[in-house]
Amino acid sequence: MSAITMRELTKVYPNGVRALDALDLEIADGEFFALLGPSGCGKTTLLRTIAGLEVASGGSVHIGERNVTNLPPGKRDVAMVFQDYALFPHMTVQENIAYPLRIKKVDRRARADKAAETADELGLSALLQRRPGQLSGGQQQRVALARAMACHPQVFLLDEPLSNLDARLRLEARTFLKRLQRELGVTTVFVTHDQAEALALADRIAVMEGGRIRQVGTPTEVFRRPANTFVAGFIGSTPMNLVDARVDGDELVVGRARLPLPEDARGQVGGGERLVYGVRPEYLDYSPTPVPGALSGQVVVVENLGSVSLVSLDVPGDDAAEAPGDAGSTGDAGTTGAGGAAGDAGGRTSVQVVVAEGGEPTPGDTGWVVPRPGRSLLYRDGDLVTVAEAASVPAPRAGAGVQG
């Protein structure tokens, strides 16, 4: 068994930077796990700490039953594929693939056989005698994967596996990687800053920020129910709409509209409470004619995304509300420029909606958008308001300290 368990894992660099802050995480055996976050969030440090290339300042790492916290990288039985692939330029493809076996003193014959076999699995047979300099980016990546596979490690670690490939190749490599991981069934952890990559590849995702994990969950959980406004703003190719809202009885006042309270939040919020209402552009339906329970506003921008268009509406603010930016000071401090987070100075709010082809409005039109039932969320002080503290919300320490 090769699950990875981290307890209170902390890494403080000599210059005082706290890259990992008492982090608890469990990665199941055979899982394809993504570490996702903006640059500087600690995801690469976490990967390197699992590999043993960084020594933890505190806490522990277990692989399977073994405590590997203080083992050197070579004794942990992990293999890593680096962003630049790190192929040795003076060795042939075969020598590169067989390198870990050579270090393990496997005899020459067995080494060559194993290299040929692994290369065959990855479609590299014709390239065995080439040197890395003569290969394309995609081929180099597969050689690096073959080298990692050749010695059958318990864990694969991939550092930004797709970022050195050009856009078209990246999609191909993504599918290839996912199939390979499924076939091998080896616990695999990869680091990425690209949320689409994480959603597409991973069985589960840990979203990180400032050395802490903000949410762990399946791609669906992370996409549909972000545990906080940071994750809400980070996940999704179009960021979630986060709009100031006020509770009024059973309803929610958003701008000038009155919307039903999201199911989750019923009984969790008090009348008059100020919260942030979140709904993804994909979960809003656009209507050119007035409909009940809708936000309305003027169409400002229409962006064509191919099969759909992203429409931005200017929604007038809540007349009863004073002091815009109330929510901005609490929940949105950590969001990465999420579209239309808090109200403008003029009391208006931008709301984005995805419109299917054929139904696009033109700028200047007035439009109505209706949230789909069960797809809207409420955030209090940046954290999701929900009935039970869901299992997907990781540690009790996750939310609070980040703004400070």
Place this chain on the structure above:
Amino acid sequence: MRPATGASPAPDAAGLGRARATGFLVPAMVLILVFLVVPAAWTIYLGVTNYRLTGLAAANPEIVGLDNYTQALGDERFRTSLLLTLQFVLGSAVIGQAGLGFAIAFALRDRRGPLRRLVEGFVLLSWILPSSVVAFLWIALLDRDAGTLNALLGIPGMAWLLDYPMLSIIIFNTWRGTAFSMMLYAAALENVPRSHLETARLAGASTWQQLRDVVFPRIRGHVLTNLLLISLWTFNDFAPFLITAGGPEQRSEILPVYVYKVALSGGELGFGAAISFIMLLINLVIALVYLRMLGRRKEPA
């Protein structure tokens, strides 16, 4: 494809034309001719005469053909001196300077801050001090009666320069020249990608295996260039004369010292010139060997 606006029809990049370009070159060429080519040719000429500093042969040198060369090759003292020189080059340049320089550079490769600056500062200091100053410092260090080393070790009366003359000058030259190799290797090691070293570490490679499989293949060119330069410099180095003067009993008489003694102290300019020319040939061979190895690097692919 030449731009139509160019006023000068000169085919060269600077637009000088042949005549003016030559004008710029002449002063440098004259200097090289007068101070390099002529003395070199003069040395070759002297090597086939019995020219002396004083006496009859100084006034009327005679051509003696290859006598000087046959005499040198048959001379026990010359052969000993050649052997000592090879020891000196191998010990102080290849093993000492290159080995120590690399070791320091490798040990400090990931370090920043005061420790690195301190080590680099000390190593560089020994490199920038004038030979005469350094020689004096080493004499003071190794002196039999009042030497610092004997005082430190508590063994007064130990005559380092008399008992271990070769070892003394080898260590002296290592100490003096390590800075160059260290800096060159420090720069070369910057070119070794961290991810390559880490890949080797993850495979379980020892430090030695990392050096063999990752570092040396990457910096082979730097290593050969460094060895070429320091071998030649050390081969021609005269500074040991300032410490041991070739003694005692010629036990540290490396070739430059031997030439100096024969030609200037002994006055046999013709013989000295012949040995100088042999040294030149040996240097040439060393350079060719290194350059060939350097050239082979490009061949695979």
